[in-house]
Each structure stands twice: as C-alpha cells, then as structure tokens.
Amino acid sequence: MSAVTRGKIISEFHLLEKKAKLLNIEPLEVYLIGGGNLALRGLKSATKDIDVVLLSRKQFSLMQNLLETPLSKLPIYVRQYRSQWDYDLGMSAKYLHPLYGFGFDVFVKRVLNKLYLSDSMIPRAKVPRDFEYHEFFKIHLVSKEDIFLFKSATSMERMRDIEDLIALVETGLDYEVIIRELGNQLSKDESLRSLVPRIINRVDILMQQIGTVRGLIRLMQYLKEISR
Template identity: 75%
Template sequence: MGAVTREKIISELHLMEKKARLLHIEPLQVYLVGGGNLALRGLKSATKDIDIVVLNRKQFSLLQNLLEAPLPKLPVYVRQYSSQWNYDLGMSARYIHSLHGFNLDVFVKRILSKLYLSESMVLRAEVPGEFESHEFFEVYLISKEDIFLFKSVTSTERVRDVEDLIALVETGLDYSIIIQELENQLSMDESLKDLIQLMMHRVDLLMSQIGAVKGLIHLREYLKEISG
C-alpha cells in the first residue's frame, strides 16, 4: 500500500476541485481527520490513508459520485467496500486510488462507531490556505485538539499512532477544549463513557514516553474523575 505525502494530498484535493467543477456538482464540504490532517499541518511526512468526514447522506452520495466518476486525466477511486446499512449516522466507505494505491476512508458524521463530528468541531475547523480558492470541493481541517481527541480513542498502539499523538502534544494543545469537547460528546451519547478507560491508557502511554506534561496530567485527572 502506497504512502501519500503532504504534496500529493494537496495535488489530489486540487484535482478533486477541478473534477467537481467539471461535473457541476453541488458544493461539497469535507472535513479531514487523522493522518491526512496531520500531514497537511506538516506534523508528519506522509500517511497511509486519508480520512474524510461529511455531515450527511446527501454529501456522502455527492462525494461517492465525485470519486467514482471517470473523467480523462482526473483521478478515479475504486470502492473497496461501503456500509451495509442505509442511514445517515456512521455510514462509511473505503476507496483506493487507482494509480497511487493509498486508501481514502469516508464517514458520515461519526467515525468508527465512536466519536461524532459535532457542531463545535465544525465551528473550530479551518480551511487551509492551499484550498481557500476552492468553490466546489471545500476542504476543512478539524482542530489539533479535536484530532488529539479522535486519535486518543480510535488509534491503536502502533508506533506511528503514538508518534502522531506525541507530535500533537508537542505543538501545544488547549486541553480545556479537549475536555469541553469530551463533555459535549458524552452529553450526546452516554455509551461513549466506555471509551474513557481507553483514553486514560493512551494518556498514560504518552506520559511514559514524553514525561509529565501539565495539560496531560490535568486531562488524566479529569478522566479519572468521570470514570468513577
């Protein structure tokens, strides 16, 4: 499976804008989470997959049509699988780039049956300078704090996942935003409390590698308090 660099991600997303313009589709808003987000921020050199979240089924369908439509000299993504269910929340599909071999994973509103792309996350998301000219394929990066929250409950303990979390911590995070968003997520879905122990484990793992960062200590104390 090929890795995709920051430069390649930028190139591919510009081609998506060109393709969307030629197809005259309704404007799409896509939110990048995971490794693609970190690569565009310059926090990692490459990623093996790009994770995209859209807000509803209509946007999901528009994106699927855009990815699969064949146009000369423009990228076509091959669908590997899609959700068997037919409702908005948590619908997903995986695509592979027909030439470069990297994965593109698409989710509707909720990622891997865990956290939601909430209204507050959407409000914090920003359009990178490289994509400010886009009119049909609008690219947003969710905040570093929200990426940290996602990765702390969805990543495995692979070396690159831990490295991603460390890179985020080293940029300087506002842990009050992380705590506030976690409270927001729990208010939407009490079942997410099952993720608290996993998140505590991630924080412990981080502190064992980079030391007792003040914000991480505060976050762990909060997690311990609500876990009881």
C-alpha cells in the first residue's frame, strides 16, 4: 500500500468536491481522523490510509456513490470491503485509490467498534483553510485531543502509531479535554472500559519515549483510577 502526502490529499479532496458537485449529491460532512488528519496538520509527511467518519447511513450511502460512480478524469475508488449489516452505528467500508494505492477507510459514528465520534467531538472539529470553499464534500479535522484518544484506543501497536502520538504530544495538548471525552464515552458505553488497559499501555510507552510530561502523568493517574 502506497503512502499519500499532504499535497496529494488536498488534491484528491478537491477532485472529490468537483465530482460531488457534478453528481449534485447532498452535501457530505466528512470528519477526518488518523494519519490523514495529521498529514493535513503538517505533523507527518505522508500516510498510508485516509480515515473518515460520517454521521449516518445516508451519508455513508452518499459517500459510496461519490467514490464508486465513474466520471471521466475523476477518481473512482476500488472497494475492498463493506460491512454486511444495515444499521448505522459502526458501518464501514475500505477502498483503495486505483492509481496511487493508498487506502480510504469510511466509518459511521464508531471506529473499529471502539470509540465513537461523539456529540462533544463535533464542535471541536475545524474546517481547514484549504477546504473552506467546499460546498459538497465538506472536510472537518477532528481536534488534536480527540485524535490522540482515537489513536490511543485503536492503534495496532505499530511504531508509526507511537510516532504519531509523540508528534501530537509535542504540539501541546489539553489533557483535561481528553479525560473529559473519555469519561463521557465511558458513561454512555460501559463496554469501552475494555479499552482502558490499551490506552494505559500507549501512555506508558509515550512516557518511556519522551520522559516526564505533566499532562501525561495526569492522564495516567486518571486511567489507573478508572481501571480499578
């Protein structure tokens, strides 16, 4: 699977805006998480996957139509997988770009059956300047704090995931936002407590890698308290 740079992500998203306009679809509200989010922020040079979260099955269907409908000289993504169930929460699909080979993963509200794109995350997401004029393919960057939480809970222990978390920590994070968001999600879904040991492990690795960070110490104290 090939990597995609910040410039290529911007170019592809502009093409998807053009395609959405030609198809005259209802506007898509796209929330970018993962490496694509970090690449657009300039926190990593390239990513192998673009991960987006949508808010409903209707938006999911619109996205499928946008990615798969053939239009001359505009991107047609190749679907690799689609979840079989028809209820909204956690629906997902995986695509590959036919020319550049990077992945494009789509989720509805919940990512990998773990954390949710919650109602409190949505107001923290910002529209990047590069996409302010988009009318049909609207891009929102989930906040750094929420990306940190998503990556801590869903990463597969790959070295590049740890590097992404380090890059986020080095920008300066509001750890109280992270703690409140995790508490909010745990209060609504008790099953998410199974993720706490994984997050503790990620934070422990971070502290070994970059030393003492007051916010990480505070986060670790909170995680240990709720894991008892």
